[in-house]
Amino acid sequence: GQQVQQSPASLVLQEGENAELQCNFSTSLNSMQWFYQRPGGSLVSLFYNPSGTKHSGRLTSTTVIKERRSSLHISSSQTTDSGTYLCALDMDSNYQLIWGSGTKLIIKP
Amino acid sequence: NAGVIQTPRHKVTGKGQEATLWCEPISGHSAVFWYRQTIVQGLEFLTYFRNQAPIDDSGMPKERFSAQMPNQSHSTLKIQSTQPQDSAVYLCASSVSQNTLYFGAGTRLSVL
Numbered sequence: 321g322q323q324v325q326q327s328p329a330s331l332v333l334q335e336g337e338n339a340e341l342q343c344n345f346s347t348s349l350n351s352m353q354w355f356y357q358r359p360g361g362s363l364v365s366l367f368y369n370p371s372g373t374k375h376s377g378r379l380t381s382t383t384v385i386k387e388r389r390s391s392l393h394i395s396s397s398q399t400t401d402s403g404t405y406l407c408a409l410d411m412d413s414n415y416q417l418i419w420g421s422g423t424k425l426i427i428k429p
Numbered sequence: 430n431a432g433v434i435q436t437p438r439h440k441v442t443g444k445g446q447e448a449t450l451w452c453e454p455i456s457g458h459s460a461v462f463w464y465r466q467t468i469v470q471g472l473e474f475l476t477y478f479r480n481q482a483p484i485d486d487s488g489m490p491k492e493r494f495s496a497q498m499p500n501q502s503h504s505t506l507k508i509q510s511t512q513p514q515d516s517a518v519y520l521c522a523s524s525v526s527q528n529t530l531y532f533g534a535g536t537r538l539s540v541l
Contacts, residue, residue, distance in 0.1 A: 355532075362532045363520065363522075363530075368529045417530070419471060419472045
Protein backbone atom coordinates (compact mmCIF):
# COMPACT_ATOMS: atom_id res chain seq x y z
CA GLY A 321 0.00 0.00 0.00
CA GLN A 322 0.86 3.64 -0.15
CA GLN A 323 3.51 4.71 2.32
CA VAL A 324 2.11 8.23 2.58
CA GLN A 325 -1.59 8.93 2.54
CA GLN A 326 -2.70 12.51 2.34
CA SER A 327 -6.18 13.77 3.13
CA PRO A 328 -8.47 15.28 2.18
CA ALA A 329 -7.93 15.21 -1.57
CA SER A 330 -9.73 18.51 -1.86
CA LEU A 331 -11.07 21.08 0.56
CA VAL A 332 -13.29 24.07 -0.08
CA LEU A 333 -13.61 26.69 2.65
CA GLN A 334 -14.86 30.20 3.11
CA GLU A 335 -12.31 32.88 3.74
CA GLY A 336 -11.60 33.12 7.44
CA GLU A 337 -12.17 29.47 8.19
CA ASN A 338 -9.38 27.19 9.40
CA ALA A 339 -7.98 24.39 7.28
CA GLU A 340 -6.58 21.10 8.55
CA LEU A 341 -4.57 18.90 6.21
CA GLN A 342 -3.28 15.49 7.20
CA CYS A 343 -0.64 13.03 6.13
CA ASN A 344 -0.39 9.54 7.56
CA PHE A 345 2.65 7.40 6.97
CA SER A 346 3.37 3.72 7.33
CA THR A 347 7.15 3.67 7.22
CA SER A 348 10.05 5.05 9.23
CA LEU A 349 10.44 8.79 9.20
CA ASN A 350 13.39 11.11 9.24
CA SER A 351 11.24 14.12 8.66
CA MET A 352 8.07 15.28 7.00
CA GLN A 353 8.20 18.16 4.60
CA TRP A 354 5.25 20.28 3.54
CA PHE A 355 5.13 22.09 0.24
CA TYR A 356 2.75 24.53 -1.40
CA GLN A 357 2.12 24.82 -5.10
CA ARG A 358 0.06 27.48 -6.80
CA PRO A 359 -1.57 26.39 -10.08
CA GLY A 360 1.14 26.55 -12.71
CA GLY A 361 3.66 27.54 -10.09
CA SER A 362 6.67 25.97 -8.50
CA LEU A 363 6.79 24.03 -5.25
CA VAL A 364 7.57 26.14 -2.22
CA SER A 365 8.80 24.56 0.96
CA LEU A 366 6.65 25.40 3.96
CA PHE A 367 8.05 23.22 6.72
CA TYR A 368 10.76 20.71 7.38
CA ASN A 369 9.42 19.04 10.49
CA PRO A 370 10.99 15.90 11.99
CA SER A 371 8.79 16.00 15.08
CA GLY A 372 6.77 18.30 17.24
CA THR A 373 5.15 21.57 16.26
CA LYS A 374 6.47 24.38 14.11
CA HIS A 375 4.85 27.71 13.36
CA SER A 376 5.15 30.11 10.49
CA GLY A 377 2.66 32.97 10.50
CA ARG A 378 -0.79 31.47 10.10
CA LEU A 379 0.64 28.03 9.35
CA THR A 380 1.34 25.31 11.90
CA SER A 381 2.88 21.93 11.23
CA THR A 382 2.68 19.11 13.76
CA THR A 383 4.44 15.78 13.36
CA VAL A 384 3.70 12.97 15.81
CA ILE A 385 5.98 10.08 15.03
CA LYS A 386 4.37 7.58 17.41
CA GLU A 387 1.01 8.17 15.74
CA ARG A 388 2.59 8.18 12.27
CA ARG A 389 0.96 11.42 11.24
CA SER A 390 1.80 14.95 10.29
CA SER A 391 -0.66 17.79 9.92
CA LEU A 392 -0.70 21.25 8.43
CA HIS A 393 -3.06 23.77 9.97
CA ILE A 394 -3.93 27.04 8.28
CA SER A 395 -5.71 29.52 10.48
CA SER A 396 -7.94 32.34 9.24
CA SER A 397 -7.61 31.20 5.65
CA GLN A 398 -7.31 33.73 2.84
CA THR A 399 -8.11 33.41 -0.84
CA THR A 400 -4.38 33.57 -1.56
CA ASP A 401 -3.95 30.31 0.35
CA SER A 402 -5.69 28.50 -2.49
CA GLY A 403 -3.51 25.94 -4.22
CA THR A 404 -2.19 22.44 -3.72
CA TYR A 405 -0.46 21.36 -0.54
CA LEU A 406 1.84 18.36 -0.65
CA CYS A 407 3.51 16.42 2.10
CA ALA A 408 6.68 14.47 1.46
CA LEU A 409 8.22 11.91 3.74
CA ASP A 410 11.95 11.90 4.15
CA MET A 411 12.95 8.43 5.28
CA ASP A 412 15.96 7.64 7.42
CA SER A 413 19.21 7.82 5.49
CA ASN A 414 17.25 8.18 2.31
CA TYR A 415 17.47 11.19 0.09
CA GLN A 416 14.36 10.26 -1.83
CA LEU A 417 11.13 11.87 -0.78
CA ILE A 418 7.95 9.83 -0.75
CA TRP A 419 5.18 12.17 -1.80
CA GLY A 420 1.58 12.38 -0.72
CA SER A 421 -1.02 12.80 -3.43
CA GLY A 422 -1.75 16.38 -2.43
CA THR A 423 -4.68 18.38 -1.09
CA LYS A 424 -6.28 20.90 -3.39
CA LEU A 425 -7.42 23.79 -1.23
CA ILE A 426 -9.91 26.35 -2.50
CA ILE A 427 -10.67 29.36 -0.36
CA LYS A 428 -13.77 31.24 -1.44
CA PRO A 429 -14.15 34.97 -0.76
CA ASN B 430 19.85 34.47 -4.46
CA ALA B 431 17.77 33.78 -7.54
CA GLY B 432 16.73 30.34 -6.42
CA VAL B 433 16.79 27.30 -8.66
CA ILE B 434 16.61 28.41 -12.28
CA GLN B 435 15.10 26.18 -14.94
CA THR B 436 15.06 26.88 -18.63
CA PRO B 437 13.12 26.93 -20.79
CA ARG B 438 9.84 27.47 -18.95
CA HIS B 439 7.90 25.91 -21.79
CA LYS B 440 9.04 23.62 -24.55
CA VAL B 441 7.01 22.19 -27.37
CA THR B 442 8.46 19.37 -29.43
CA GLY B 443 7.20 17.12 -32.15
CA LYS B 444 7.03 13.40 -31.57
CA GLY B 445 10.45 11.87 -32.10
CA GLN B 446 12.39 15.06 -31.51
CA GLU B 447 14.94 15.62 -28.76
CA ALA B 448 14.39 17.88 -25.77
CA THR B 449 17.05 19.23 -23.44
CA LEU B 450 16.05 20.80 -20.16
CA TRP B 451 18.40 22.94 -18.07
CA CYS B 452 18.69 23.49 -14.36
CA GLU B 453 20.90 25.86 -12.41
CA PRO B 454 20.87 24.92 -8.73
CA ILE B 455 21.31 27.34 -5.89
CA SER B 456 24.96 28.15 -5.43
CA GLY B 457 26.50 26.02 -2.71
CA HIS B 458 23.85 23.32 -2.82
CA SER B 459 25.46 19.92 -3.17
CA ALA B 460 22.40 17.91 -4.14
CA VAL B 461 20.37 18.24 -7.32
CA PHE B 462 17.18 16.35 -8.01
CA TRP B 463 15.00 15.95 -11.07
CA TYR B 464 11.29 15.20 -10.74
CA ARG B 465 8.44 14.89 -13.20
CA GLN B 466 4.93 16.01 -12.38
CA THR B 467 1.72 15.03 -14.12
CA ILE B 468 -1.88 15.22 -13.02
CA VAL B 469 -2.24 11.45 -13.28
CA GLN B 470 1.01 10.31 -11.65
CA GLY B 471 1.71 13.26 -9.39
CA LEU B 472 5.36 13.83 -8.53
CA GLU B 473 7.76 11.18 -9.73
CA PHE B 474 11.43 11.03 -8.78
CA LEU B 475 13.72 10.75 -11.78
CA THR B 476 17.33 11.13 -10.72
CA TYR B 477 19.67 12.62 -8.14
CA PHE B 478 23.19 14.05 -8.09
CA ARG B 479 25.37 14.78 -5.12
CA ASN B 480 28.52 16.85 -5.62
CA GLN B 481 27.96 16.42 -9.37
CA ALA B 482 28.14 12.64 -9.15
CA PRO B 483 25.09 10.63 -10.24
CA ILE B 484 23.79 8.78 -7.21
CA ASP B 485 20.56 7.21 -8.32
CA ASP B 486 18.72 7.26 -11.62
CA SER B 487 16.21 4.58 -10.71
CA GLY B 488 13.31 6.79 -11.68
CA MET B 489 14.57 7.47 -15.17
CA PRO B 490 12.98 5.69 -18.13
CA LYS B 491 16.09 3.88 -19.25
CA GLU B 492 15.97 4.04 -22.99
CA ARG B 493 15.45 7.67 -23.87
CA PHE B 494 16.18 9.71 -20.75
CA SER B 495 19.59 10.83 -19.57
CA ALA B 496 20.81 13.40 -17.08
CA GLN B 497 24.16 14.99 -16.55
CA MET B 498 25.79 17.44 -14.21
CA PRO B 499 29.02 18.55 -15.89
CA ASN B 500 29.73 21.20 -13.28
CA GLN B 501 28.31 22.41 -10.00
CA SER B 502 26.39 25.22 -11.64
CA HIS B 503 24.11 23.31 -13.94
CA SER B 504 22.45 20.02 -14.73
CA THR B 505 20.69 18.87 -17.89
CA LEU B 506 17.94 16.39 -18.54
CA LYS B 507 17.83 15.10 -22.09
CA ILE B 508 14.95 13.21 -23.60
CA GLN B 509 15.57 11.57 -26.94
CA SER B 510 12.83 10.67 -29.38
CA THR B 511 10.16 12.37 -27.28
CA GLN B 512 6.78 10.74 -27.04
CA PRO B 513 3.39 12.25 -26.10
CA GLN B 514 3.50 10.44 -22.76
CA ASP B 515 6.64 12.42 -21.90
CA SER B 516 4.51 15.55 -21.68
CA ALA B 517 4.77 16.79 -18.11
CA VAL B 518 6.25 19.47 -15.93
CA TYR B 519 9.86 18.65 -15.19
CA LEU B 520 11.04 20.01 -11.88
CA CYS B 521 14.58 20.50 -10.68
CA ALA B 522 15.37 20.94 -7.01
CA SER B 523 18.50 21.49 -5.00
CA SER B 524 19.38 21.18 -1.36
CA VAL B 525 22.27 21.53 1.02
CA SER B 526 21.66 18.18 2.66
CA GLN B 527 18.68 15.94 3.24
CA ASN B 528 16.91 18.99 4.54
CA THR B 529 14.61 21.33 2.71
CA LEU B 530 14.41 21.05 -1.05
CA TYR B 531 14.25 24.20 -3.11
CA PHE B 532 12.40 23.74 -6.37
CA GLY B 533 12.68 25.61 -9.61
CA ALA B 534 9.63 26.84 -11.47
CA GLY B 535 9.75 23.82 -13.75
CA THR B 536 9.80 23.26 -17.48
CA ARG B 537 6.48 22.37 -19.07
CA LEU B 538 7.19 19.95 -21.89
CA SER B 539 4.49 19.39 -24.47
CA VAL B 540 5.06 16.68 -27.05
CA LEU B 541 2.70 16.97 -29.97
